[in-house]
Amino acid sequence: MKFDYKDLLENCIPGLSIDCVVFGYKDKKLHVLLVRFIDSHVWALPGGFIPKDQDMDAVANQVLLQRTGLKEVFLQQSHVFSSLNRHFDINPRSRLVMDTIKSTWMEEQKEELEAWFSQRFISTSYMALVDAEKVHPQIDVLSDACDWIPLDELPELIIDHSEMIHQAHEQLRMKIRLLPIGKSLLPERFTMSDLQSLYEAILDQKLDRGNFQRKMIRLGFLNRQEKLMTGAQNKAPYLYSINDEAYNELLEKGIGFS
Amino acid sequence: MKFDYKDLLENCIPGLSIDCVVFGYKDKKLHVLLVRFIDSHVWALPGGFIPKDQDMDAVANQVLLQRTGLKEVFLQQSHVFSSLNRHFDINPRSRLVMDTIKSTWMEEQKEELEAWFSQRFISTSYMALVDAEKVHPQIDVLSDACDWIPLDELPELIIDHSEMIHQAHEQLRMKIRLLPIGKSLLPERFTMSDLQSLYEAILDQKLDRGNFQRKMIRLGFLNRQEKLMTGAQNKAPYLYSINDEAYNELLEKGIGFS
DNA sequence: CATTTATTGTGTCAATGTGACTCATTACAT
DNA sequence: ATGTAATGAGTCACATTGACACAATAAATG
Numbered sequence: 001m002k003f004d005y006k007d008l009l010e011n012c013i014p015g016l017s018i019d020c021v022v023f024g025y026k027d028k029k030l031h032v033l034l035v036r037f038i039d040s041h042v043w044a045l046p047g048g049f050i051p052k053d054q055d056m057d058a059v060a061n062q063v064l065l066q067r068t069g070l071k072e073v074f075l076q077q078s079h080v081f082s083s084l085n086r087h088f089d090i091n092p093r094s095r096l097v098m099d100t101i102k103s104t105w106m107e108e109q110k111e112e113l114e115a116w117f118s119q120r121f122i123s124t125s126y127m128a129l130v131d132a133e134k135v136h137p138q139i140d141v142l143s144d145a146c147d148w149i150p151l152d153e154l155p156e157l158i159i160d161h162s163e164m165i166h167q168a169h170e171q172l173r174m175k176i177r178l179l180p181i182g183k184s185l186l187p188e189r190f191t192m193s194d195l196q197s198l199y200e201a202i203l204d205q206k207l208d209r210g211n212f213q214r215k216m217i218r219l220g221f222l223n224r225q226e227k228l229m230t231g232a233q234n235k236a237p238y239l240y241s242i243n244d245e246a247y248n249e250l251l252e253k254g255i256g257f258s
Numbered sequence: 259m260k261f262d263y264k265d266l267l268e269n270c271i272p273g274l275s276i277d278c279v280v281f282g283y284k285d286k287k288l289h290v291l292l293v294r295f296i297d298s299h300v301w302a303l304p305g306g307f308i309p310k311d312q313d314m315d316a317v318a319n320q321v322l323l324q325r326t327g328l329k330e331v332f333l334q335q336s337h338v339f340s341s342l343n344r345h346f347d348i349n350p351r352s353r354l355v356m357d358t359i360k361s362t363w364m365e366e367q368k369e370e371l372e373a374w375f376s377q378r379f380i381s382t383s384y385m386a387l388v389d390a391e392k393v394h395p396q397i398d399v400l401s402d403a404c405d406w407i408p409l410d411e412l413p414e415l416i417i418d419h420s421e422m423i424h425q426a427h428e429q430l431r432m433k434i435r436l437l438p439i440g441k442s443l444l445p446e447r448f449t450m451s452d453l454q455s456l457y458e459a460i461l462d463q464k465l466d467r468g469n470f471q472r473k474m475i476r477l478g479f480l481n482r483q484e485k486l487m488t489g490a491q492n493k494a495p496y497l498y499s500i501n502d503e504a505y506n507e508l509l510e511k512g513i514g515f516s
Numbered sequence: 517c518a519t520t521t522a523t524t525g526t527g528t529c530a531a532t533g534t535g536a537c538t539c540a541t542t543a544c545a546t
Numbered sequence: 547a548t549g550t551a552a553t554g555a556g557t558c559a560c561a562t563t564g565a566c567a568c569a570a571t572a573a574a575t576g
Binding site: 208210211214215218227229230231232233234235236258 | 535536537
Binding site: 468472 | 562563564565566567570571572573574575
């Protein structure tokens with residue numbers, strides 16, 4: 001399979017791209033979905049270019065679908081990055097990526113492609129929240145790895161992608177205070193301590209167990225289900241699921257975690 | 259003075275623009291700064307195109323400076339609008355603008371300019387908060403009016419500009435719950451009822467006078483100044499100014515109006 | 517100058533939410 | 547049968563909130 005540079009040159013808007021900051025929750029930690037470019041072994045956010053006949057939300061949804069197999073998850077615009085040094089050759093890492101792309105795939109139309117990749121790219125970041133268990137990360141023709149990386153173990157990334165991640169994390173931290181998040185990041189059923197760990201991971205602070213439970217129950221968007229027998233030598237926790245009706249009501253009112 | 263279409267064609271990125279939703283506070287109401295296109299008399303948000311050698315924040319600052327004379331005010335990115343029908347001829351209003359621009363200014367390079375204006379424009383909206391009293395709206399070569407319009411008396415606007423305004427208003431309403439706004443929208447000194455009216459205008463709901471006062475005072479970012487003798491037959495209210503140090507501390511902590 | 521009017525600064529009180537903590541419960545191991 | 551570890555629920559002091567009351571005061575009125 002070859003990189004379809006003809007499609008790129010003919011049908012995509014030059015100088016514009018999107019990048020997706022996909023958050024997932026695994027092993028009591030927040031993770032981000034990253035891809036690794038072939039040969040160069042440089043990490044980056046999964047992204048894409050904008051076809052002339054698509055809007056950016058559609059492209060972001062498509063990138064997400066392609067990388068995770070998921071549709072209709074929480075996905076929203078985050079921020080536009082347009083600084084003058086957003087080139088693929090701004091730092092050694094990014095230059096490596098560009099060199100690899102060029103040497104590997106450019107056979108014809110070398111000049112056009114080189115021009116295409118050497119201009120400034122204005123990129124819009126999207127933030128997605130997904131259930132990490134449901135995702136089976138997919139590589140593509142330009143990447144030889146696509147994996148969940150814990151937020152506190154990020155490798156060096158191309159251009160300003162780590163800034164994008166930090167910006168999205170900050171935005172998530174703000175959002176959780178106005179809206180009950182969780183729904184998108186957790187599986188159908190989860191324990192209260194799952195939910196608490198998620199909040200602790202997002203807010204990056206310890207919360208009191210009893211008070212957290214009381215507060216969440218009182219918000220009234222949780223349905224208590226049967227108990228979960230873990231096999232551990234302790235009291236079995238209840239499982240909870242989300243009452244969509246109550247959840248959406250809270251979303252509308254903008255009531256979240258203080 | 260002529261419209262500098264050569265600069266446009268040579269130095270600006272085609273298909274990209276910014277638009278500024280500038281909020282001001284006047285007569286106890288939120289206002290937006292709008293411009294009216296020459297001849298066509300169609301209203302729109304003040305905006306601009308992106309020179310190849312500038313980032314978008316710089317362009318937004320420049321538009322704001324040009325229209326209001328203000329620098330270093332609250333100005334931040336809001337949202338990217340990229341729907342497929344974002345053309346200048348999508349609706350009768352926008353088409354009128356384009357026709358006017360074309361017939362008025364296009365003498366040479368008609369085709370290039372027509373191509374430039376007829377493609378889809380992806381536009382990033384910016385939200386600005388300014389002290390309306392400090393602003394003297396400026397027209398330019400493409401506009402014959404630039405005025406403060408109350409949020410509840412918006413005229414029909416081109417393309418999706420009214421959506422941009424509503425989106426920015428919603429964003430402001432969320433932001434005020436996490437941050438003490440006010441500083442940017444009010445003059446140096448203001449009364450407590452000024453501040454309350456501003457909050458009521460943004461949140462679009464009545465607030466209890468006594469409780470509002472108590473809450474604001476307790477937040478601790480207001481310096482009480484001398485009294486203001488209005489000449490009205492009532493008790494003179496105190497003037498307040500903002501204690502920048504305490505204000506910035508609240509900004510960092512993210513403590514606002516519940 | 518006493519009285520009225522409109523608005524402002526402050527206070528009260530019940531209801532609710534919060535942080536810190538305790539204690540009984542329970543699934544499993546020994 | 548007993549111990550262990552985590553869970554569900556409860557207590558209590560304290561802070562915040564919404565609703566309302568009341569005194570203070572700058573100017574108008576007679």
